[in-house]
Ligand code: FES
Ligand SMILES: [Fe+2]
């Protein structure tokens with residue numbers, strides 16, 4: 001049985017363990033009670049434990065303390081057990097590391113507990129198991145400290161080593177909570193739409209203090225994105241209606257102390273900035289700029305730093321650059337024409353190799369030439385074309401990713417004997433991948449690139465042609481590429 005099916009079955013049993021719900025409910029209530037009794041200071045402590053003030057969950061940072069120190073203790077214990085020269089000193093250092101880790105584990109448990117308190121269903125059960133396993137690790141380390149103090153060092157070291165293994169299981173469960181069950185990850189809609197102002201509601205339909213949902217359409221996501229509109233003291237605000245904590249409907253929430261409160265777990269968001277004022281959320285809501293035109297509310301997504309969003313302003317900026325071209329820049333064919341021609345060359349080469357007999361001795365050489373041309377193509381796009389079109393096209397990050405995939409697939413194909421059935425299969429897959437990539441460039445990125453203007457595209461075309469020529473003719477470049485292709489073909493060759 002594969003390890004994944006063993007762990008999958010174990011996790012599945014925890015996720016389905018409904019009998020855990022009763023104790024979990026009791027524990028969650030017990031955790032909430034002191035905070036309720038303490039009132040506002042209690043809420044402040046809870047916000048701090050969630051990480052609301054920090055803008056990020058605190059729990060994953062604190063867990064590094066026990067993981068780091070207990071791992072250090074394991075190494076120091078081993079040095080003591082081996083009877084090395086300074087064995088006793090290593091032992092003393094291990095004792096301190098075990099205790100420091102225990103203090104860190106208590107802090108991590110406190111933050112984890114308040115986060116867990118807001119979970120439900122499967123995540124709550126797995127979270128409880130995660131807490132129990134980590135508590136067992138902590139218990140073992142505390143036992144170890146007691147044993148070490150009594151001079152029973154061997155048993156103490158054994159307890160610590162066991163705790164280290166138990167901690168690993170706890171970490172596995174923690175990873176499952178985040179990566180599979182999506183606990184603690186941002187659940188808000190991060191759509192970049194609408195990029196320009198869009199009418200959404202007659203202003204008269206939005207009552208003071210009564211949030212209301214409107215929707216905007218995102219063509220790429222093929223989804224309606226809900227937005228909560230709020231009027232407070234006559235001013236209108238708009239923020240993403242899906243709560244970043246767990247997706248609660250903010251448009252069904254209410255206003256409290258200048259913030260919009262989520263009806264599910266009570267996160268409160270600043271209307272102006274979207275920042276959480278009260279947890280459990282630690283992540284800001286998407287925010288929209290608002291304006292009124294002829295009595296109608298219009299909204300525009302306020303783009304986030306580093307967002308890959310081409311806005312009408314970017315396109316305008318690109319057009320302005322076109323009006324002020326560099327007078328001395330040499331011009332060639334347009335960049336998209338140069339690249340399209342090269343795509344066609346690659347397609348022809350694929351067809352030729354596919355039509356050759358598997359035993360044709362030239363097949364291998366042609367395959368290497370194709371590999372070389374493909375490398376050159378990716379290189380000139382990565383270096384010149386993609387950076388230039390980035391301000392006017394959102395396809396660039398996916399295109400970079402596809403280049404990586406093409407390189408992986410090419411490497412796997414080159415390792416196969418050209419007469420083998422596996423080579424045929426890989427060649428077809430590579431052809432398909434190149435075709436998909438080139439076609440999406442031709443149908444989307446090249447069209448968006450026209451926003452750069454004719455002159456800029458001709459400047460880029462000249463740069464591309466120059467680099468293409470240089471890559472093909474420079475002895476150094478050729479030798480380097482051939483060596484790389486030969487290495488790819490020879491290393492890890494499949495029999
Ligand atoms: S979904 Fe939990 S606070 Fe909004
Ligand atoms: Fe490309």
Ligand SMILES: [Fe+2]
Pocket residue numbers: 339343377381438441
């Ligand atoms: Fe291309």
